Amino acid sequence: MKKKKEVNKVVRLALYIDQYDKDGKQVDYKEINQLLWELQKQTREIKNKTIQYCWEYYNFRSDYYKKFNSYPKEKDILNYSLAGFIMDKLKTGNDLYSQNCTTTVRGACKEFEDSREKFLKGESSIITYKPNQPIDIHNERIDLKKIDKDFYLSLNMVNTKSDYYKKYKDTKVRFKVNVKDDSTQTILERCIDQIYKIGESKLIYNRKKKLWFLNMVYKFEPQVIDNLDPDKILGVDLGVALPICASVYGDLNRFTINGGEIEEFRRRVEARKKSLLKQGRYCGDGRIGHGIKTRNKSVYAIEDKIARFRDTANHKYSRALIDYAVKNGCGTIQMEELSGITSDANRFLKNWTYYDLQTKIKNKAEEKGINVVFIKPRYTSKRCSKCGYINADNRKYQAHFLCLKCGFKENADYNASQNLSIRDIDKIIENEINQSAKSKQTE
Ligand SMILES: [Zn+2]
Incomplete structure (x- = not known):
């Protein structure tokens, strides 16, 4: 594995002041402007x-x-x-x-x-700094978060002796980031995913635009891995019985993530939601006013907890998966294309884990130079990876796959990952379906 020198880059982020006091009341942006000036x-x-x-x-x-x-x-x-x-x-x-x-x-x-x-030597005059100097922000004082689809930056700005701290008991100012393009979004996501490290940055006011900008430094070490074979495909199934099952075609070894940790967490959250429902705080019971603050607090606390758990777990899982791909020399990862939204509310895991997990896998894979191929999700769980026979009855039970034609018997997620390790499997499946439709017509 070759390591190149760390690359430093700067992204210019337009910011909107979005500061709240400890009672949740928005602080007037003019007051923050005065402070920052x-x-x-x-x-x-x-x-x-x-x-x-x-x-x-x-x-x-x-x-x-x-x-x-x-x-x-x-x-x-x-x-x-x-x-x-x-x-x-x-x-x-x-x-x-x-x-x-x-x-x-x-x-x-x-x-x-x-x-x-x-x-x-007197060859040039001594430096004097003009007004409108950028404020230096130490890299450890930058806290970047994604909440729903928006990015927020909390920056430690003042010390505890300042009047601002005395008034608000806060050393930070929060900003909402105005993300204009996909590339900025990708950079921010990679900073959150810790693929990029944030460096010392500068906050500066633009008088013409009347806006604050952060010239944010981000760093990374580009890696070139020599032994990756683009023709060796790791099929990755983000399944139901197992959160992740991945394998190379014909290889009985597999990478799996057991869902126990997620299940356990889910049970705890569901129990908490239920108890809030009983107290009439979660969904509200018509008592508007006094109740609403309590309700929001509890709901936000739970959502925050879920988001943090998901983030940590998905980082861990995606990192382990990419390590497995590198160890096995897989230059390509193939997955089903999942959308961010699902109408099936019962599939708790699909709802909040898989889209995020897939994004993290993709980001980490690309950093290692692994190709990520998305295929249309169709029949990969119902097709026999051994003989290609497609039948819904092949998978009568969630966890087990049994081919009704050749008798191939395996864990259902493993069978799906085997299908996903075949190049152009979506086109192959489409062909197979068309073929069998034709042969039924002629019968
Ligand atoms: Zn079969």
């Missing part, structure tokens, strides 16, 4: 002061050299590195979240460092 101002002051300190230190340093014919060590003079010393001087008296402030100081130190020879 103030933080931009403070960022500029910190950068200018940093340059000032650097300049003073280097003047001291060259005087020292003239006297002693050697350079002093930063730690002997300052007790810290230069950046550490400046950080210590500037850490109080501003509202910036401390890690962001550190990022700002380090950034300005580096800019000084990069051109200090020119300053000291």
